[in-house]
Amino acid sequence: MKYLFVLLLAGVTANAQIKKEQLNLMPWPQNVVINDGNFTLTKNFKVNVSGNPNPRIFGGVTRFLRRLDGRTGIFFEQGFVTKLNEVPTAELQINCNKAGKIGLYEDESYNLDIKSNKITINASSDLGALHGLETLLQILQNNNNSFYFPVSQISDFPRFTWRGLMIDAARHFQPVDVIKRNIDALAAMKMNVFHWHLVDDQGWRIETKKHPKLIELASDGLYYTQEEIRNIVKYADERGILIVPEIDVPGHGSAILTAYPEIGSKVITLTGGTSEKNIQGTAIATYGIERNAGIFSPTLDPSNPKTYQILSELFDEVCPLFPGAYFHIGGDENEGKDWDANPKIQAFKKKHNLKTNHELQTYFTMQLAPMLKKHGKQLMGWEEILTKDLSKEAIVHSWRGPNEGMPAGQSLVDAVKKGYKTVLSNGYYIDLMYSVTDHYLNDPMPKGANLTADEKARILGGEATMWTELTTSNTIDSRVWPRTAAIAERLWSPEDVVDVANMRKRLDNVSFRLEELGLTHIRNKAVILRNVANNQDIKLLEEFTNVSEPLKGYTRNKGGTEYQMYSPFTLFADACTPDAKDSLAFNDAVSQYLANKTPENKAKVAAFFNNWIALNKGLVELGKNAPLVQPILPLAKKLSDASQELLLVLDNKSTLKAEDLKSLIEQCNTKDHADVELSVYPSLKKLI
Amino acid sequence: MKYLFVLLLAGVTANAQIKKEQLNLMPWPQNVVINDGNFTLTKNFKVNVSGNPNPRIFGGVTRFLRRLDGRTGIFFEQGFVTKLNEVPTAELQINCNKAGKIGLYEDESYNLDIKSNKITINASSDLGALHGLETLLQILQNNNNSFYFPVSQISDFPRFTWRGLMIDAARHFQPVDVIKRNIDALAAMKMNVFHWHLVDDQGWRIETKKHPKLIELASDGLYYTQEEIRNIVKYADERGILIVPEIDVPGHGSAILTAYPEIGSKVITLTGGTSEKNIQGTAIATYGIERNAGIFSPTLDPSNPKTYQILSELFDEVCPLFPGAYFHIGGDENEGKDWDANPKIQAFKKKHNLKTNHELQTYFTMQLAPMLKKHGKQLMGWEEILTKDLSKEAIVHSWRGPNEGMPAGQSLVDAVKKGYKTVLSNGYYIDLMYSVTDHYLNDPMPKGANLTADEKARILGGEATMWTELTTSNTIDSRVWPRTAAIAERLWSPEDVVDVANMRKRLDNVSFRLEELGLTHIRNKAVILRNVANNQDIKLLEEFTNVSEPLKGYTRNKGGTEYQMYSPFTLFADACTPDAKDSLAFNDAVSQYLANKTPENKAKVAAFFNNWIALNKGLVELGKNAPLVQPILPLAKKLSDASQELLLVLDNKSTLKAEDLKSLIEQCNTKDHADVELSVYPSLKKLI
Missing domain, CATH: 3.30.379.10 (Chitobiase/beta-hexosaminidase domain 2-like)
Incomplete structure (x- = not known):
């Protein structure tokens, strides 16, 4: 008052x-x-x-x-x-x-x-x-x-009817408050689908009363109670958000099979015994919760009636928690290694005239459709579910692209041409740390695909996917936001709203405003940096985040085994995000200078270099009482070294040979330090 | 790796x-x-x-x-x-x-x-x-x-066995994640009791299946489900923390009586009707959830058997949720106004030979004891429960002091001398925004009280109390931490550990380390300041928080009605805390200068003044695009004006008359702006 x-x-x-x-x-x-x-x-x-x-x-x-x-x-x-x-x-x-x-x-x-x-x-x-x-x-x-x-x-009004975000709560469990604040952010961005990836090799996250072994043995105690799920569904409903749950089968099965090894596909050949009594035969394997990241072989046995019995009972318990009309059954990345090695499964294939593992998986998938239909749910799955026998009611979730050796969005076109509804996620993999621009310009409606109006209508929209192999509840908001707002715009706004500079300007404001909903994408960065700085001033570290981006694609976690799910994610790379703040500003300064070499334009570029030279010195000082600063020092030094020489280049005073200068700049093109890369490297290169 | x-x-x-x-x-x-x-x-x-x-x-x-x-x-x-x-x-x-x-x-x-x-x-x-x-x-x-x-x-080993924190989840509801992270912090500080204030005039916060009206009508939808309570009890148990729940009766009854007006004490005299039919009589009043802060008259009717029936049923439902041996029934601040005005209650007093309202309240309290005993619980209550008829098993929670017109901790001595166990909270009211030093030096063991060993043994320990009239889930951590760690030390460490400077040094480190448990006392300050700054740089606002403290005692919310429970707590005052960072540093500089007027010492003091002059100018600029900065500008100007003159005083160049100088400094002694006061004012005064 x-x-x-x-x-x-x-x-x-x-x-x-x-x-x-x-x-x-x-x-x-x-x-x-x-x-x-x-x-x-x-x-x-x-x-x-x-x-x-x-x-x-x-x-x-x-x-x-x-x-x-x-x-x-x-x-x-x-x-x-x-x-x-x-x-x-x-x-x-x-x-x-x-x-x-x-x-x-x-x-x-x-x-x-x-x-x-x-x-x-x-x-x-x-x-x-x-x-x-x-x-x-x-x-x-x-x-x-x-x-x-x-x-x-x-x-x-919205352009597409499916404007979603998926959060993977299996790799790193994401507590209720994380889910709720992300639902608030979705609503603020006029998105309307929250896809909840609840089961994967690294954990089963749903309380089940009929099958308590799943939480006792396969969750590390980290799961949502049924009451919590109902509460979140209500919370989402109050904000206009549909929840689509996912239980990923038959692959990604380590957690399920930790509790129920008897429905796994792997067989162990037993040999041994004594000279008098020879033991030969097979036995079922045992499984454990997976701690690494990657694609693993544990897969449900599609030839075993008990597999369907357990899944049916699980759907009977889980489906009523979710009033929405869709249920995602995963279906991705099943390599079928254990199927190939299991004689019983091979016999089953022959008997049912299933020629490939893909056909066998479709057989499996089609067993699940009626279990879901019984609860009024349509089946949705990652694009691998798409084969000729798949029911036309299923929704195909298109995700693969060049990373997986496929043309981007190919399955989307395939699906709608074959009469399936589809949702696009290829190009919206926000966990991969690519620039927001890439996601923003990725349109669910394929250009030049020559689709009929009916086919176009089957493209429901798109969905950002937040996989969490390298993301904890402390860092997830900074991986999802504000970037997902740009995807929200792609899915809601007219097709011709594609001005990237304008989007970036608005995104800055969106980012600020999302804080009022409790999103921690800004505030938790300072928390990580305070830890890295060992409670010293974080100003210099913040500046270094402005030129550092986490390694992209899957390169941070080589082989999926450098980081376990319990490894620390409190490192400098965890405070960094794509689209590091100074990259664009520096690139603009360089472009202006190259176009017009006035003293003012030169001074602007030089200011960056002088700052990076000072930054390196400051970080060395900071590192004297902060072990976690050490891994970034070689990178800071490389940027400083390049800056010193490029200052001379600007003044035409460099005495380095062209190849040595090139090699000095090339030093900044490294992925060897602190799991980050220097985002200004491409602009540095333009100066030589 | x-x-x-x-x-x-x-x-x-x-x-x-x-x-x-x-x-x-x-x-x-x-x-x-x-x-x-x-x-x-x-x-x-x-x-x-x-x-x-x-x-x-x-x-x-x-x-x-x-x-x-x-x-x-x-x-x-x-x-x-x-x-x-x-x-x-x-x-x-x-x-x-x-x-x-x-x-x-x-x-x-x-x-x-x-x-x-x-x-x-x-x-x-x-x-x-x-x-x-x-x-x-x-x-x-x-x-x-x-x-x-x-x-x-x-x-x-600990000095006292009761080392507690109370959180008021009634005035402003505090979600599950707030409670959990505060339990983590308690455990980190070797505290062992979490006292959960669950019911007050502003809300009933416990799911009850037998009495759903309480959550339907008296919670605004903000309450803990029984599963959430069980989950928190388990969480606390895993961290060595006892939970003591509180249902505050018979006063602070607005929420309960919103659901059950029939057990309220207020009567309404009916007069009216027509000339032919005259209506005279009494009717029960209706109640609403209280939105203001203060002491209110709604009180349960101790003469009504239904009061005891409902309470008994509530205890039957709530007690089993809490395995601990203690249940807090409040009992504070019942002014008995509605009792005095209710003829039925007056008759009841007479009939039972209860001479005062205090005796009537003891009668009421003693009805509750067996309801709790049935569930293996001992009754605990605020000190007003202490009268001659109170069972010796009850624990007396000592809270009143000079603010309430009583000698500090008087009830504690009274209680142990009369044979009661007691816990001290007077002096630990952390919501009042006093310096941590005050709390730190407040010992549960009274000096000079001449207690026997048995009496001393009945002093169980102490408890910090975090009332939340002016505190939301976004700001509560900054009101509780790190200050409560100093109280934890008082309750755990040897009596002679009383070095304030040393405690402050260690407290800074504790504050930093508490961040790793998810405590938001540091990070959320920046969030509030970004909002105040309207997304401009917060550096200057942060500097101004270093000399600004929230108004102390109950002065921020005059009459309890300036702020409603739904008012914004996103203001500059909400980003400020007691023990503003520069107060001590400035005071040290002033003291050193006054003791030894060297140029170096003078320069140190002058540096503060020059900074505050620049700060004022910067804040004026900031305010041009930030309405929420406006309320602090008069204060920044007063500090700047005083600084400018005091710079002259340092150089013996001030031409102001003594009284004018004094009045200029006195301008800094104001509580009129932005709900904060200038913490450096007492040190400024020393310079004239």
Whole structure:
């Protein structure tokens, strides 16, 4: 209350008229019109809801008020919104025609109309209204002493109906609060699917009462209780998010088989005994929770009726926890090694006329479809499930690309041409530490594929995938956010919204605003750096993160065995992210200088070099009391050495031979230190 | 693995011999001996457990390994410790004689013996062994490239058996992850009691199946499910922590009476009707969840049998969730206004010969004792429960002091003299924003009270109390930590460990280390400041927090009504803490200068002033795009104005009259801006 008082005393400053391109909306709406004038926020600001919405709108509006007062410091009189038509004279009027249904194809459109004394959100369903509230929060402006919304009209709706994020809670378990805050962030970015990867070689994460061995033996005590799952499903529903659970079978089976080795495919040949009694035969193998990363051979036995019995019982217990219409059964990366080596499985293949392991896997998959259908669920799986016998109701999740020796998104085109619905994840693998630009420009709708309208309609959308081999609950937010917001824009906004520079500018603001939802992507970086610095000042380490990016692809964890799931992820690389802050700025400075070698342009480039030389010296000092700083010192020295020489190059004073200069710069092209690479290396190279 | 490789290549630097006074142990152990030599950590480091411990030790050891590898970046080969005598040759040997029992009077002692090639923890119980592991983590040292433990012998045990923290989850609900990380911090500080304040005027926070109205009507949907409670109890047990739940009755009753108005004490006199039909009589009042802070009149009716029926049913449901031997029933701040105004209650008092409301409350309390005893629980209550008829089994929780018009800790002496056990909280009210020094020097054992040994033995210990009228889940850690560690030391360490400067030095290190347990006291400060700065650089705001402290006592929330429970706590004051960082440093500089007016000493003082002048200018700039910065600008200006004049005073160039100078300094003694005060004001005054 007192803050408002201060603001009023300070008087009203004229607000400069905001321009459309200054707005930090993301995903960018379908239509935005800005007009003259503003709606200024005061403590009297109130919200009223009318129409026939699902009651989730009330929680949504109350959270909206809480976020708006948190940002503005205004003590709104209205604390809670709990029923329809509570304040008919309220300045913000929300009207919804109908209760939104969580799932695909629901009408999520909204119209937001801001006048200088009234704001209206009209939406077909409360899901659209929730999107409208997020847009309203994003359009908030301020001058020096007040907050206001610019007079404007926005009409908006999503381009794709499936706008998802997958989180892998199996490799590194991700506690309930991590899941919840990421669901909040999804809702803020108008995404609508949370795909929960709950089972993999490294752990089974679902409480099951019928099969308690799975949590007793295969979870390290890290799992979601059924109550927690129900609670998260409700939490997601309240925010307009569909949850798609995944139990990955028949491959990635180490955890399941740790509890139930009898349904595994591996056989052990027994030989031995004595000269009198010769032992020959086979026995089932035993399994353990996998601690490394990679593709492993433990695979369920598709020829064993008990496999289907256990899976059926598991689906009977797990399906009712998730009201949504889709269930993901994985199906990826089954190499079939244990199948090939198992005579019983080979006989089974022959008997059922299954020519390849791929056909055998389809046989397996098709056994699961009715188990899911019984609970009203459609089967979804990674693209390996796609074969000629697969039911047309299944959804094919396209993920492979050049990394896996396939053309990018090939399976997506294959699937829709064969009549399957599909979701694209190839190009959205955010765990691989590539630039946000790559993900942003990756469109689910393939260019030049010559698809019919029906085929196009079967491309449901896309999904960012956050695998967690190298990611703990402390670092996951920094791997997911803000990058996933760019993917959200690709999936929501018009196809022609592709201005990367503009996206980056808006993404910076999105990143800041995500903090109010509890996301830890910014704050936890400082925590890691304080540990690396051994409680010394982290300023220099922060600066070094501005030129350092984690190794990309799967190169950080060579062979999948350098890091175990229990290894420390408190290292410098864990504080770094793709799109290191200074890379673009330095590259711009270099480009400007090369285009126009003025003293000013030279000075800008030189400033970077002088800073990196000082940084190296400072880090050496810091390292005197910080063992965890040691691994980055060789890298800092290489950058400093190159900088010193390039300063001479700028002044035409370098006496190095061309090849020696090249080799000095090439030193910066290294992956040998601290699991990071120097993101400015390509720009350095341009200078020689 | 690769890090270790780097370390080995870097070679071994001779470690300077550490001295006892350089250690950052907290609470300081009973006996510490440091000898020459070190135990150097390598990836081969392993732990072995022997004896007869409770299995909680295995989780404790595994967490110890995870924290140690997180700090050091060493990839230990040992991932998990799951059973006795797993690695008999391990370098760290832990031996426990018996399984520790969670509760009071358990033997928590341990002996830690660090030799250059072997470490031994011998403890009576696993609880002592867990304490020993915390000490080992605290004694970790490093040089530039390796981590080591100094050769030493520590024998240790607690001075008091009750070393607690209370968290109020009623005023502002505190989610499960907040509770868990605070339990981790308690264990790290060798504390052993978590007192969970679960019910107050502002909310009922326990799922009850028999009385669902309590969560439906009186929780705003913010409560702990029974499964969550069980899960937290288990979590606490695994860390050696006893949980003492509190249901505060008969006062602080707004939430309970929102669900069950029929057991409230307030009556409404009805008058009205028409001239033909006159209505006269009484009716029960209705209640609502309280949104303000303060002492309110809603009180349970002690004359109504239904009151006892409902409470009895609630205890039947809630008690089994908590295996501990104590249940706190509150009993504080019942003013009895509604009792005085209720004729039925007046008649009841007369009938039962209860002369005062205090006697009536004791009658009420004594009805609850058997309800708890039935579940094996002893009753505990705030000191108001202490009257002549109170059962000697009850524990009296001493809390009032000068703020409440009582001598500090008077009730503690009264209680033990009358034969009651008691726990001290007066002087440990960490929500009041007083200096850590005040809490640190507040000893549960009263000086000069002339107590017998038996009476002394009845002083069980003490408990920090974190009330949350002004504290959300985002700010609570910064109110509790690191300050509570100083209270932990008071309750654990020898009485004569009272060196404040030394405690402050160690507290800084404790604060840093608490981050690894997920505590957000440091990281969330930056989050709040980024919001205040509107995503501009927070450096200047951080500097201003170094001279700003939140208003103390209950002065921030005048009348308890400026802030509602849903008001924003995202303001500058919420980023500030007691013991602002520059206060002591500035005071030292001033004292040195006044004692010895050398140019160097003068320059040190002048540096502060010049910084504050620049700070003011910078904040004005920052404020141009940050409305939330405006409220602090008048304060920054006052400090700048005083600084400018005091620079002249230092040079004997001030031309101000003494009274004008005094009034300029006095401007800095204000509580009118942004809910903070300038912590350097007392030191400024010394200069004139």
